[in-house]
Amino acid sequence: MNAYAVEETATHTKALLEVRDLVKRFGGVHALEDASLTIKEGESVALVGDNGAGKSTFVKAISGVQPADSGEIILRGESVNIRSPQDAGRLGIEVVYQDLALADTIDVAGNVFLGEEHKRTNWGLFSIPDNQRMTQETEETLGRLRINIPDPKRFAGTLSGGQRQAVAIGRAIRKENTQLLVLDEPTAALGVEEVRKVLELLRNLREHKQTMLIISHDLEHVFQVADRVAVMRSGQVIATRETANTSKTDIVRLIVGDL
């Protein structure tokens, strides 16, 4: 274990996800070098680090987009093999991507259920979708998140950046089996007011004990929404700190290697 890695155990809940010694190499570049991280159930963990520290590679490894060369991923005490985003989805790991991946010319409800629609007929690809049920459930899901989208029948393309982020999050946590919500730079490319709303939404999710891994390089935001901060440097998680017991200055020093 790395000398810097200090596991703090203020809460005594079970580990939802344990990532052990992930290694990923691209030719001579060591993108991940024995990266390990534990996320407890109901915990909100922020993953921070400089550009090239390995944050994206780490997320790609646990979401199956780019599986690691070696290492172990343990979900609820069981070792799992994640080789594709579909594997990750089946195991309940849902990623909200930075580009949000919404279809602009499909309505909000259609986006929330895209690829997993309720159907009125069972004709495979040619089934008739049950739009009414999906609209209703979308309203319920967004209502639960206290998100107010004017009309679930509106095209996603007509929504603001913050609304789009909310729809993307709504899609991820709608699924009953979602255990870990991974958010890739949720506040990037948003206006000040929109950022405030998205942070409010994330705080709301945290209050509801939704387990989250938030990738961000904005420490201001991280301290508002995370219980714990994991710092990556040179492909390793070099330290984790509880936000209540640390400062931004300390985290910055960890990021740049001054501590």
Next chain:
Amino acid sequence: MSQPTSLTNTNTTNPMKQAIDTLRSQQFLNTLIAIIAMYVVFSLITGETFNTARNQITISRAAAVFLILATGQTLIMTTGGIDISTGSMVGVVGALVGSGLQTEVIHPVLAVPLAILIGALLGAINGFNVTILKVPPLLATLGTFVAYRGFTQEFMGVNLVTGLPDVITQVGRANIFGFPVAVYIALFIAVLGWFLLNYTLFGRYLTAIGSNVRAAQVTRINVRLVTSLAYIFQGSLAGVAALVLMGRLNSASAALGEGLELIVIAGVVLGGTFLFGGRSTMIGTVLGVYLIAMLENGLIQTGAGFFTQRIILGILIIAAVAMQINRK
């Protein structure tokens, strides 16, 4: 607990303004206005000949073949793709099925399923090139546009298939309740396309792919299968169009279907389907191809030659696309 996160836009829109916006966003209304305007203009210029019931039926017969192909093209363009090879596929089916019918190798009853099957195979090749080989649709189908036509010319040489069985010629020429059989076939196919696009998961996935292919990929949509099916559908419709066209002409040559692709693409774009995918309208497609059929007919009646028609068609395509881009 925090206050509800209101992401509502603050400006309220009144229902009247909303209704007008909705109407204005329906581009097919512009097409409808263009059709009416053109009808009036050609009626005034040509006097009696254009504005007759008989001539309108001639127009609808020509539009029928365009519409059959434009239905498939609409589905493909919904994904953000395009099929340039449409006319060449018509050529291949015409050559193979036409020759088979003439030499009585193929029973007339078998001509329909066979034409659809051959067309579907040609479409599947396009689908394979686009989704598996990942060749951009414009170039993938430009390749088959040349290759399929080359095959037709190689196969047919200077031969002309004539004397087709009655069943086939009736499809192209007969009327039911005063309207050509071809028009009924075309409308049936257009309604099928409209249903697929607006009321099935298939249509929704076509839209998702055209709107944001990444969105489709990260969900559980089988992007390759859905995209390929659009090309296969278009291929099978080329088979149907080949039969209708052969029936109407009572012949097939190496040039069967030449130039149809441009008319079809122009019709779809003029109708309001977005060239870059994600947004489509079957009603618009029906009107778009009718507009072009009417334009061709009117131009012929005013004495404009084939080449003048081509010039105008080319300008129309550019104008329609330019309008779409500027709207975007």
